[in-house]
Amino acid sequence: MPHDLVLGAATLPDALTFAIAAAVxxxxxxxxxxxxxxxxxxxMLVMTLFGIAVLFVEENxxxxxxxxxxxxxxxxxxxxxxxxxxxxxxxxxxxxxxxLVGQRVVAVILGILVLVEVILLAHHRWVxxxxxxxxxxxxxxxxxxxxxxxxxxxxxxxxxxxxxxxVVAVIGAIVLSRRPRRRQTEGGAPDxxxxxxxxxxxxPAPRGGSAGTGAADGAPAVSPPEEVxxx
Amino acid sequence: xxxxxxxxLVLAAILFTIGAVGLLVRxxxxxxxxxVELMLNAANLTFVTFSRVLNxxxxxxxxxxxxxxxxxxxxxxxxxLVAIFRRKSGATADDAHVLKG
Amino acid sequence: xxxxxxLIPLFPLAGFAILAPFGRKLGNPLAGWLATAMVAASFVVTxxxxxxxxxxxxxxxxxxxxxxxxxxxxxxxxxAGLLVDPLSMTMAAFVTGVSTLIHLYSIGYxxxxxxxxxxxxxxxxxxxxxxxxxxxxxxVLSFFGWEGVxxxxxxxxxxxxDRAAAASAGKKAMIYNRIGDAGFLLALFLIxxxxxxxxxxxxxxxxxxxxxxxxxxxxxxxxxxxxxxxxQIPLFPWLADAMEGPTPVSALIHAATMVxxxxxxMCRISPVLHAAPDAAHxxxxxxxxxxxxxxxxxxxxxxxxxxxxxxxxxxxxxxxxAAGSGAYVAAVFLMLTHAFYKAxxxxxxGSVIHAMDExxxxxxxxxxxxxxxxxxxxxxxxxxSIAGVPPFSGFWSKSEVLLNxxxxxxxxWVIGAVTAVLTAYYMGREYxxxxxxxxxxxxxxxxGDGYARAHATAGEHLAGEGSPLTTPExxxxxxxxGPPHPHDPGWVMRLPxxxxxxxxxxxxxxxxxxHPNLDLLERWLNPVxxxxxxxHHFGVGQEWAFALVDxxxxxxxxxxAGALWxxxxxxxxxxxxxxxxxxxxxxxxxxxxxxxxxxxxxxxAAVVDSKLIDGAVNGVAAAVxxxxxxxxxxxxxxxxxxxxxxxxxxxxxxxxxLSRAGS
Numbered sequence: 001m002p003h004d005l006v007l008g009a010a011t012l013p014d015a016l017t018f019a020i021a022a023a024v025x026x027x028x029x030x031x032x033x034x035x036x037x038x039x040x041x042x043x044m045l046v047m048t049l050f051g052i053a054v055l056f057v058e059e060n061x062x063x064x065x066x067x068x069x070x071x072x073x074x075x076x077x078x079x080x081x082x083x084x085x086x087x088x089x090x091x092x093x094x095x096x097x098x099x100l101v102g103q104r105v106v107a108v109i110l111g112i113l114v115l116v117e118v119i120l121l122a123h124h125r126w127v128x129x130x131x132x133x134x135x136x137x138x139x140x141x142x143x144x145x146x147x148x149x150x151x152x153x154x155x156x157x158x159x160x161x162x163x164x165x166x167v168v169a170v171i172g173a174i175v176l177s178r179r180p181r182r183r184q185t186e187g188g189a190p191d192x193x194x195x196x197x198x199x200x201x202x203x204p205a206p207r208g209g210s211a212g213t214g215a216a217d218g219a220p221a222v223s224p225p226e227e228v229x230x231x
Numbered sequence: 232x233x234x235x236x237x238x239x240l241v242l243a244a245i246l247f248t249i250g251a252v253g254l255l256v257r258x259x260x261x262x263x264x265x266x267v268e269l270m271l272n273a274a275n276l277t278f279v280t281f282s283r284v285l286n287x288x289x290x291x292x293x294x295x296x297x298x299x300x301x302x303x304x305x306x307x308x309x310x311x312l313v314a315i316f317r318r319k320s321g322a323t324a325d326d327a328h329v330l331k332g
Numbered sequence: 333x334x335x336x337x338x339l340i341p342l343f344p345l346a347g348f349a350i351l352a353p354f355g356r357k358l359g360n361p362l363a364g365w366l367a368t369a370m371v372a373a374s375f376v377v378t379x380x381x382x383x384x385x386x387x388x389x390x391x392x393x394x395x396x397x398x399x400x401x402x403x404x405x406x407x408x409x410x411x412a413g414l415l416v417d418p419l420s421m422t423m424a425a426f427v428t429g430v431s432t433l434i435h436l437y438s439i440g441y442x443x444x445x446x447x448x449x450x451x452x453x454x455x456x457x458x459x460x461x462x463x464x465x466x467x468x469x470x471x472v473l474s475f476f477g478w479e480g481v482x483x484x485x486x487x488x489x490x491x492x493x494d495r496a497a498a499a500s501a502g503k504k505a506m507i508y509n510r511i512g513d514a515g516f517l518l519a520l521f522l523i524x525x526x527x528x529x530x531x532x533x534x535x536x537x538x539x540x541x542x543x544x545x546x547x548x549x550x551x552x553x554x555x556x557x558x559x560x561x562x563x564q565i566p567l568f569p570w571l572a573d574a575m576e577g578p579t580p581v582s583a584l585i586h587a588a589t590m591v592x593x594x595x596x597x598m599c600r601i602s603p604v605l606h607a608a609p610d611a612a613h614x615x616x617x618x619x620x621x622x623x624x625x626x627x628x629x630x631x632x633x634x635x636x637x638x639x640x641x642x643x644x645x646x647x648x649x650x651x652x653x654a655a656g657s658g659a660y661v662a663a664v665f666l667m668l669t670h671a672f673y674k675a676x677x678x679x680x681x682g683s684v685i686h687a688m689d690e691x692x693x694x695x696x697x698x699x700x701x702x703x704x705x706x707x708x709x710x711x712x713x714x715x716x717s718i719a720g721v722p723p724f725s726g727f728w729s730k731s732e733v734l735l736n737x738x739x740x741x742x743x744x745w746v747i748g749a750v751t752a753v754l755t756a757y758y759m760g761r762e763y764x765x766x767x768x769x770x771x772x773x774x775x776x777x778x779x780g781d782g783y784a785r786a787h788a789t790a791g792e793h794l795a796g797e798g799s800p801l802t803t804p805e806x807x808x809x810x811x812x813x814g815p816p817h818p819h820d821p822g823w824v825m826r827l828p829x830x831x832x833x834x835x836x837x838x839x840x841x842x843x844x845x846x847h848p849n850l851d852l853l854e855r856w857l858n859p860v861x862x863x864x865x866x867x868h869h870f871g872v873g874q875e876w877a878f879a880l881v882d883x884x885x886x887x888x889x890x891x892x893a894g895a896l897w898x899x900x901x902x903x904x905x906x907x908x909x910x911x912x913x914x915x916x917x918x919x920x921x922x923x924x925x926x927x928x929x930x931x932x933x934x935x936x937a938a939v940v941d942s943k944l945i946d947g948a949v950n951g952v953a954a955a956v957x958x959x960x961x962x963x964x965x966x967x968x969x970x971x972x973x974x975x976x977x978x979x980x981x982x983x984x985x986x987x988x989x990l991s992r993a994g995s
Binding site: 103106107110111113114117118120121 | 972973976979980982983986987989990993
């Protein structure tokens with residue numbers, strides 16, 4: 001039976017909160033896409049994430065809001081920033097010239113189509129799922145307790161698997177960014193995928209010329225302090 | 232409580248679209264990655280919305296796992312990016328076209 | 333004794349089985365004697381079974397010996413077995429008898445041939461197949477024999493296969509036979525469909541349930557088979573070409589036995605022809621026309637064997653005329669006597685060819701009577717028999733045929749009568765030119781004229797006018813160059829001539845019209861064909877009148893031949909090109925069927941095969957290659973292009989989901 005998607009009357013604070021959070025999110029998203037400087041883009045991303053976190057709180061997902069801030073904004077974006085710094089940051093990318101013919105036009109058209117379709121999909125009254133399959137959202141216990149109960153009972157296996165995944169990811173990152181030992185030429189990971197002589201369209205060589213020296217290795221999350229300091 | 236769920240869904244749609252277009256248009260690999268994060272966040276928002284509509288904790292559990300996996304993905308993805316693009320600074324996604332047919 | 337019938341075809345089969353692997357070791361002449369012994373043994377058994385059959389009461393003279401089930405599928409059940417009844421035993425008797433004589437003759441004739449054993453392998457195989465044909469108790473087994481004799485005919489015509497003309501003639505015979513066989517097969521299908529069986533007795537018993545159109549169709553289709561096998565219009569050109577084979581082959585297969593298989597078939601299916609008079613009329617008219625046309629052609633032939641070949645076609649026409657007129661006894665009678673005198677004539681011709689160092693042009697012979705008396709006398713007997721001069725066998729048999737023809741239609745009688753005169757005439761022409769008159773072979777050999785003329789007859793025009801024509805029969809005799817010294821052959825070849833001559837003289841007396849007790853053959857065959865025989869009662873006076881007319885016709889022909897050919901060698905107006913070229917029928921087949929066929933084949937090879945089919949196959953390959961090259965460009969290497977593709981896919985999928993969302 002079609003759910004009534006309006007639950008109770010909307011109060012003014014709620015509406016206001018939603019409007020502001022939505023605006024922040026959208027502006028942030030546009031900022032990510034349009035900012036020429038990647039550092040600006042990551043800051044815009046943080047803004048978006050904050051907006052999303054507020055919306056999570058609105059939707060009675062407080063734990064998730066907190067995790068969003070801590071993990072996404074706090075760790076992932078920081079990772080991004082580390083890598084931006086590593087790979088050189090100051091070049092401004094030309095937004096309005098594209099090497100691939102027609103890519104932008106088609107991208108915009110497809111984007112509009114996707115938007116229309118998703119909105120249509122969302123608007124249609126076809127929420128047919130069963131209620132409270134995995135456990136009730138509303139109820140006496142707090143959000144964290146409910147979430148925990150669900151994760152550690154019904155979804156225990158995915159939980160264990162994702163924890164293994166995290167370990168794998170860490171190991172993978174270390175392996176990927178390790179400097180191979182036997183190389184005669186300047187060290188560095190396999191670079192055959194990038195044509196070193198092709199003119200680069202985006203960023204100039206960073207100040208300090210870290211490119212080519214191959215001195216910077218080490219996983220972004222585990223970089224030895226000397227390296228960072230050496231730059 | 233509330234704003235109708237359809238507002239949230241529309242917002243998520245817009246967010247997703249922006250992320251998708253950004254992925255296609257931008258050439259800086261890191262910004263492309265960030266656009267992917269945007270899309271993931273849009274999905275998360277949708278999950279949470281439906282969790283509220285259906286009064287089901289399962290949606291939030293899904294978001295939880297999405298978060299975890301997104302983190303792992305970022306780690307590995309950035310490791311790969313570093314490995315590939317370290318040699319040449321300022322390399323864009325378009326420079327890695329050696330695997331053409 | 334009658335149960336020994338299975339031995340009849342078994343002996344020649346054993347001969348074949350022994351000679352095929354060991355013939356070469358047995359060599360010349362042992363292989364020939366073994367083969368002859370086998371066929372002779374078969375003849376002896378035939379005689380014994382014949383006697384055994386004779387001892388049974390007339391109504392019971394039909395004995396089926398089933399051997400095994402050949403194949404059985406659902407309702408189709410074909411067995412292998414023998415049907416021993418008067419008709420089949422008559423056929424078996426003269427087949428084995430004449431075959432024995434011809435085997436004996438071949439020992440002498442093929443003496444100098446390197447492939448001596450192979451010849452007898454094929455001959456024995458042929459006799460086996462022919463016996464299976466006449467003794468079978470069902471249509472399919474007969475067809476097995478039918479095909480078997482066709483194949484052996486091919487082997488034997490093309491025996492000297494290194495000669496292009498012989499190989500081509502063998503192929504031609506096979507193809508013409510095949511056309512007839514298609515009719516036979518269609519008839520088989522129809523027979524099974526309408527009567528549910530192939531056994532002769534069963535089929536004939538069930539004929540009452542078959543509708544008239546089907547009966548006519550069966551009759552005509554089987555007749556088509558007979559037309560192919562027995563060289564009637566329009567499938568007769570192969571028989572003249574078949575003379576490329578060794579003369580004993582011509583005598584055995586193309587005079588006495590294989591070509592009579594068609595007549596046997598018509599007699600065997602007498603119930604069908606009786607029930608479908610329209611088909612019978614067609615048979616009679618085709619037979620009559622063939623008899624006439626072939627006789628006219630024979631008047632203008634210069635090759636000693638070709639005259640006999642067209643004569644055979646003509647006589648076969650008479651037999652079909654008889655069968656189509658409902659006079660099955662007359663047909664069998666004529667078949668029997670014809671076997672005797674035609675085999676005799678062929679063997680005599682072979683003797684002449686042998687003596688003349690393989691020369692075959694009658695225009696270059698002459699005066700051989702004194703040098704080869706036995707051959708000349710036996711040939712004379714053969715001539716008078718075929719002409720129908722009383723009291724030789726041909727007179728009695730031909731009279732009966734003509735008598736019954738008159739009963740059906742006077743027009744048929746007229747055609748038959750004219751043909752009778754022509755028969756006597758052309759055989760007389762041959763006799764006079766070969767055996768009497770001046771000895772032309774001394775000069776002709778020196779001027780080299782003879783060879784060209786011998787082969788400028790119908791059938792060889794296909795080699796092209798003026799081109800070096802086929803070489804004559806290779807030297808089976810060891811005579812060297814220089815004028816030949818003709819003489820009678822050794823006793824191995826003379827004995828069959830004499831025996832056959834005797835049979836030609838006496839053979840007619842098995843069926844005399846004077847007295848009811850003397851028509852032995854008719855009474856003998858009565859159980860088989862009696863019910864369907866055309867019964868016509870002529871007054872005694874009428875019969876005498878006809879007999880006299882027949883004799884007069886024959887003697888007229890003889891005198892005509894004598895008057896024209898005793899002294900002269902050439903009568904241009906009596907040997908017009910139309911007749912020499914066999915009414916241009918073969919020429920027409922070549923030009924209107926064979927050459928367009930060749931052109932079509934050439935076109936198919938050059939255009940359809942090379943361009944269309946190869947083009948299609950290569951085109952597919954090219955299309956794959958080209959499309960592969962074009963599609964390759966999708967993989968540009970740019971990650972963003974791939975991402976664009978993914979998003980486009982999402983759009984499509986979402987659209988699909990949306991479209992289904994309504995439901």
